[in-house]
Amino acid sequence: MLPRISFLIFILFSSCMALESCSHGNPGMNFFQEHISPIDGNRCSSYPSCSQYSNTAFKKHGAVMGWIMACDRLVRCGRDTATLSKKVVINSEVFAFDPVEANDFWWYEEKVE
Amino acid sequence: MTFGGMRKKLNKMKYFPIILLTLFLISLCPNNGVCGKKEIVLNADMQYNYAQKCFKEKDYTTAIFEYKRFINFFSDHENVTSAEFKIGEAFYNLKDYEKAVMAFNKIILAENPEILTPPGSDLSESNITDAYFMKSKALVLLGKFVASEVCMHNLLKITEDKITQDRAYSFLTLLYLKIAETNPDALIRAKKYLQEISLESVDKPQKDHLAKTLADMNNLKTKSPAIAGITSIIPGAGYVYCERYKDGLVSFLFNTALMIAAYKAFDDGNHALGAAISFVEAGFYTGNIYGSISSAHKYNRRKRNEYIQKVHNQFHIRIDSSKEDEQIQLFFKVPF
Structure with a gap:
């Protein structure tokens, strides 16, 4: 049972966290984006990809909220978000547009300088 | 007048017809780009x-x-x-x-x-x-x-x-x-x-x-973020409340699986693994609550935008003036 659950966690992360650009803030994210995702391939149906989304969430809201938002995104990725979100075409591929701003607009206000 | 002086004068007069002819030819030239620039006066x-x-x-x-x-x-x-x-x-x-x-x-x-x-x-x-x-x-x-x-x-x-x-x-x-x-x-x-x-x-x-x-x-149909948050105590129920059925099902299955895994790990005395799974599960469980509340807000925003779009489509508001028709008509789409 336990190996299956661990495998499930890994599968969930690796299926969603894709490489599109490297981050420079989170070492774990860097490792994933530089070593795992190139082999695993970009299979995230959303834009930005789950790894980019998580990276942005961590940078924008810190570790706790970033972690919560990343988990929420991993669960939602490729499901209802794919049909309910706006579409964006990148390199002739259609992605569901689901940036951090679309998920924190109800409690976070961007500071205008 | 001396002979020399008369000769000089005659020499000068010899060129006079040539000069005249040249001036005459210049005057005959058409006033175009070849012989001169056309002068355009713009008013x-x-x-x-x-x-x-x-x-x-x-x-x-x-x-x-x-x-x-x-x-x-x-x-x-x-x-x-x-x-x-x-x-x-x-x-x-x-x-x-x-x-x-x-x-x-x-x-x-x-x-x-x-x-x-x-x-x-x-x-x-x-x-x-x-x-x-x-x-x-x-x-x-x-x-x-x-x-x-x-x-x-x-x-x-x-x-x-x-x-x-x-x-x-x-x-x-x-x-x-x-x-x-x-x-x-x-x-x-x-x-x-x-x-x-x-x-x-x-x-x-x-x-x-x-x-x-x-x-x-x-009378816009909306979802309560508070109800979404409360129902998400059961993993996935908040998503279902916001009509995100697939998200709800995945959230329920995933959270349940992680909870069972953590329980089994602790039960088997594997506390380190149990703690690791619990840490991950804590993130996914709170993520489920956050996502449910967020889904309610997104649902409301979507419905509001649909309504606004409906107003834009059905209720085109005219801002231009028409001298032929002085009556204001509420039918003109402003190209925002």
């Missing part, structure tokens, strides 16, 4: 009409240049302000909204409106009003909603014309419908401005339609 009308032609042909960059040349050389001409208005329009059509605002501002800020409408000018009074509308539209496209609203209020202060007032209120309604796409509170202001539109100039079916639209605004 004000020619210059203005050429600028107008460029504008009509949508060559806005050239039109701006020509209008400016017209203003520079014929600064006393009656169409100068009209040219300034056209410059603003050209900048607007070129999507250079900052410069468009500046151009319209120049017309609006003129102290004496009579200067703007000299007799015989093709800039009518409605064009001055249009300068306000064009400036407001440009400001909307620059994202300066407050400035756009202020501009409309300035117009409302100076005008007593009912049609213009209705146009201004229609514009403000659309403006707040636009703002409502990101800020739900703006719907209340949109409704307020919609009510300001004179119903005298709207026929009965339009009145009913207007009333129904206002009623719909108050």
Whole structure:
């Protein structure tokens, strides 16, 4: 049972966290984006990809909220978000547009300088 | 006269016919590019009409240049302000909204409106009003909603014309419908401005339609973020409440699996693994609560935007003026 659950966690992360650009803030994210995702391939149906989304969430809201938002995104990725979100075409591929701003607009206000 | 002197004079006279002939031939030369440059004298009308032609042909960059040349050389001409208005329009059509605002501002800020409408000018009074509308539209496209609203209020202060007032209120309604796409509170202001539109100039079916639209605004189907948050205590239930059934199912299965895994790990005495799984599960469980509340907000925003789109599609609000039809019609789509 336990190996299956661990495998499930890994599968969930690796299926969603894709490489599109490297981050420079989170070492774990860097490792994933530089070593795992190139082999695993970009299979995230959303834009930005789950790894980019998580990276942005961590940078924008810190570790706790970033972690919560990343988990929420991993669960939602490729499901209802794919049909309910706006579409964006990148390199002739259609992605569901689901940036951090679309998920924190109800409690976070961007500071205008 | 000496013989030598006479000879010199005769020598000079020998060239005289040649000089004459040369001058004669030069005078026969056609006045074209080969023998000389054609002199074109542009008058004000020619210059203005050429600028107008460029504008009509949508060559806005050239039109701006020509209008400016017209203003520079014929600064006393009656169409100068009209040219300034056209410059603003050209900048607007070129999507250079900052410069468009500046151009319209120049017309609006003129102290004496009579200067703007000299007799015989093709800039009518409605064009001055249009300068306000064009400036407001440009400001909307620059994202300066407050400035756009202020501009409309300035117009409302100076005008007593009912049609213009209705146009201004229609514009403000659309403006707040636009703002409502990101800020739900703006719907209340949109409704307020919609009510300001004179119903005298709207026929009965339009009145009913207007009333129904206002009623719909108050009866938008929404989801409570609080209920979404509370129901998400059962993983996935919050998503289901927000009509995200797939997300709900995945959240339920995943959270349940992780909870069982953590329980089994602790039960088997593998505390380190149990703690690791619990840590991950804590993130996914709170993520489920966060996602449910977020889904409720997103649901409400989506429904609100659908409503606004419906209003835009069904209730096209006219802001242009028509001399043929003085009755205000609430049917014109503002190209925001």
